[in-house]
Amino acid sequence: MKKLMRRLSRVQVTHSTQYSMLRSEPPDPRLGPAKQGSDVPQGHFPVYVGIDQTAPTRRFIVSAEMLRQPIFVELLNRSAQEYGYEQRGVLRIPINAVAFERVVESLRQGQQPLSLDELV
DSSP states (O other), rough: HHHHHHHHHHHHOOOTTTTTTOEEOOOTTTTTTTHHHHHOTTTTTEEEEESSSSSOOOEEEEGGGGGSSHHHHHHHHHHHHOOOOOSSEEEEEOOOOOHHHHHHHHHHHTOOOOOOTTTO
């Protein structure tokens, strides 16, 4: 987990509003990895959010500042438990997209949920 946190925290953080860059888009299979990654602004990183094969995975662009939030660390721990520490490529988070949006919205409003169970 520490290795993953170090790797993600190396992204330079910009001085923009903390969570303003969150956006979601369905993955486009026609775009290769380089093209999909080219729309990620400096200080941000992409994540794929989804639980299982029945619901489509959604791609979000989030601020690297989210790594400081305990609730996001909890999401990273869930990701490590589900997929292991040696994930390659874009980070995958095992939570449904609606719950992920609730997490980000609560952080945007300055609220710190005690746990993911409050929002899921």
